[in-house]
Amino acid sequence: MSAHMSLPKRLRYTVDLGLGETALSHASRTGALYGLDLGTFCADLRASAVSLAHGEEAALARLAATAGANLESLRRFALKREQPQGEAQVFSLNGQGLRPMSLCRSRVRVCLACLAEDLDSSGAPDRLRPYGRAAWMLASVRACARHGFTLTCLPAPDERPGVPDFAAVVQANWATITAGRIKGEELPASPFEAYLLARIWGDAPPVPMLDGLPWYAVARACEMMGAVSLHGPRVRRSRLSERQWREAGDEGYRIAVAGDEAFTDLLTRLHTQVRAVEDGKPRRKVGRFYEWLSSEEKDPAYAPIRDRIASHLIATTAVGPGDEIFGKPVTARRMHSVHTLSQETGEHPKRLRKLLLRQGLIDEDSRDLSDDQVVFPVGATASLALEVTGALSLKRAGHYLNAPRVQMTLLHEAGLIRPLAGKGSDLRPVFARAELDGFLARLLGDAEPVTVPMEGMATVPMEGMATIPEAAKRANCSAQEIVAAILERSLGFIGQRTGTRGYLSVLVNVEEVRAAVRRPDHGSLSLRDVERRLGVHTSAVQGLIAGGHLASEVAVNPVNRCPQTVVTEVEMTRFESETVTLSRLARERHQSREALRRMLAARGIKPAIVIEAAKRTLLFRRDAVPT
Template structure:
């Protein structure tokens, strides 16, 4: 393309879309119209398309390499490359544009033309909230959901020019935080020499923010909300608690957990989004370094056992007990147990935190088993956290036979029977922090559906109920959750021939839309039948359809339970499962595999099926 007669100079750290907006304004056009006239779509320049940016460089008379140097490049889906770093769209393409009023006024002092002020690309980054040059916070300039309108920088700046020049946008000055200085150094290729240099900058930013939010909860009495203007301080807190290395992170986690809650609240209840996002929302392997630190910390310092779930991986064997969990399991008074463990050298101190002080469960097992005592029916109910009505109903159906019976004395049970019964029902359960989306306790399910508790427990033990939850806000029997819709379908309420697609999808770890597509493409067999309420014909997953699905497919959730490995570990490059994911020809299903492929390249069922 030929050089335009009217051009503008490329600004310091200016991205291509800002340059195009200014060039268009210099020629009396909006960025979109300018792009249409030269067959150079503004949206392509916003996405950092190399060919589009090179053509723009020819029009504007600037070096293509200089134009691309500070331009975010869209790599696909929501990922962008910027300054040799990878960023999510939320971190590099904000709906609200921020900037430094002092920088923009300096541009106008040099030349008061409308097209002279330019955007600095580092203003786009969500973690940066400061102008290092002027030591003032970046301020909100405008917010616009439409991409081409939002990034037409000169057109939008014209609308607020009066406020800018009159100082109405100015804020109180402050120095850049150590974290902000670190991010700027990374963008300019200046390594710090610390352990964060080997980790993706986006990952460092995310972890520092989430750790900072967990720390701030101490000051906000458990509330995690942070005002956008205070975000820089939150991230700085997380940075200070983690910049020196993994040992510092582990020490910070230990301090936080003892002040934020108790183990019975679960990791999500104690650490909040720090745990929730790393466990469920950040599947990329680049986050594994922090995920493993958090996971190993919990397994090492928490009294987790069967029925618990850590980072998507069910805990199948207890490694550590606390005084509280051991006392509950063996039916012993906390104070008596602590004295005994101290005398046996298991605990170092005669006094301490019964919730958080942990000890080796295997080493203490002989001592604890020697304490197993006989308890009455009332004591057993209290230990199990079960109502008398449910306990007696289960006894009437053959559950809980007493260890000792005599005609002239009340029956007695072993104290460990309570924990063993609950642990078996919670094996592989999902941790549930908020009892929504159809979750019901056994007490609620029996009351609402008018069934006996043994009917539900039989379904759990047979594996027919696959969606089992452990409510983190309760203990024992009261913590067992079932999905009402799945339970209804298994009890054949309303003569429905099977599971609805939504319930089926949830029970095997698929998304409802994903299951619908697999049915539409003929990969999942269904049974057509009238809906008992609406009478319209719809698809159900009958028992035979479910058996056919499990003989053909291995969902990631089921594979995790079969192997005892977390889904993050299963999807790690070491196993190569990423390349084995099932594809229906158009869509690749990241959480679904064919058994035929797995048995050829990964693992076999027993007996093996061809």
């Protein structure tokens, strides 16, 4: 049967659709019945193998009509490609959401015991009796639920990429499938895999921690929880075997079924185990589990797990304003450590330990712990009498103003806050409280109160507001320039966020700041502008400049203030009047590029400039080209 012939609406001879069989497997076996490979059969079917692999409705309907299969069964066990979510590919199987990492699609994965059972069935030639199950595509299901044997990847008869041809792979491995009825390695029953399969087929038991997650997130979250639980917070994921990943999935599922208490116990164990490592950042608290969730930050499916970890860290570790957990700033502190309290008050950690021990806020066992590891509730320090009197050092002045250390240094170096004369030294300035109070009064003199969340503001939209440090980053300027603009009252809007004190409560309009600090435009063309104007690639412009064909110079970008290579308008006009690319010349003459090139070559007109690095970009002198 030729690949160019159309198949009849219903084939005379067909194979029965197996229980749980995929559309690809059924198409492969039906084609093999007529001596066709999968690609040829799909061409005759007028539905590509990829469309069957993606569960496209038209392809499934044609297969059902031609092979006499039940369309509803094909739909249920077909992998369906859904609309992508951002940059992520999305699939579904019987309505359960999957991702590419959830699937094993490029190779034929089977249970040899199931194939042995298929050989005992009837209704088709013996080599066409084995069929592929949908469950075998699930990467986190590593054993056959029916027989308790590991799933085996059968080598393909060739290594060509594309959709695997199930019948051809079975044929190539026939000796392995039939010799002694090999069944594979025995594996114990897996509650995790049983739950995953139950989620697919619609009869899963309720697990509150997992019920709200899509299938792929359940599979990966359980495996990652189990991996750090069994192998520690610094586990190397690439070194785990398939059996170890299976054990990790069971362990993670056990934790999820046990609920919040077991999950909290896991986080506590991880935190305890990483104490010997640098412990100053939230990402260090739970090791690889935190790092993995951070890498999945754009996927909202994992948000419930991230929220649980964030709540645990805020309740048990010394994180607070200035820290971030999964990219979100911590707004309130519930626990202090000796280190954070020292930073906040400016007191030496040794003195703080003595005061905390004297008042019974920490015990003697904490003597051997580092300053980061000694934690206690924030409320417990309310009665702690700290001697914070007299002039303030730069660090303590920063705490007093609620300004980060870098911001304090910038303000001091710019002369916006003045140290006490005659006290301290140039290296260790000290500041009077009256000077700091006066600076804040000038900064916030005309500030408009802004409540959080920043709603109902007619003066400036919510997304346009930013603190001084954030506005400096977004406007590509220094904090000193913004503070100077505020003090000079050259900005139309100045806000003060309620619930936040001092320097970090000041809000400005980023667009106003950009306009206020923008430098004069250099008036030349950026290399990107040159690319668009000439209609060539970046490498072509670089080649023109490097070859001395197009003069360039360095100017300061008015927005980001970085040096950039530019081409003046005069030079650009000269170059365009003297030279022209082959592509532009073809467009001007309404000819194809190749036809024009052959015509010029026939007349002996050679390119004046050839840029080899840019896919052989050709430029001709305009006066050399006949009109």
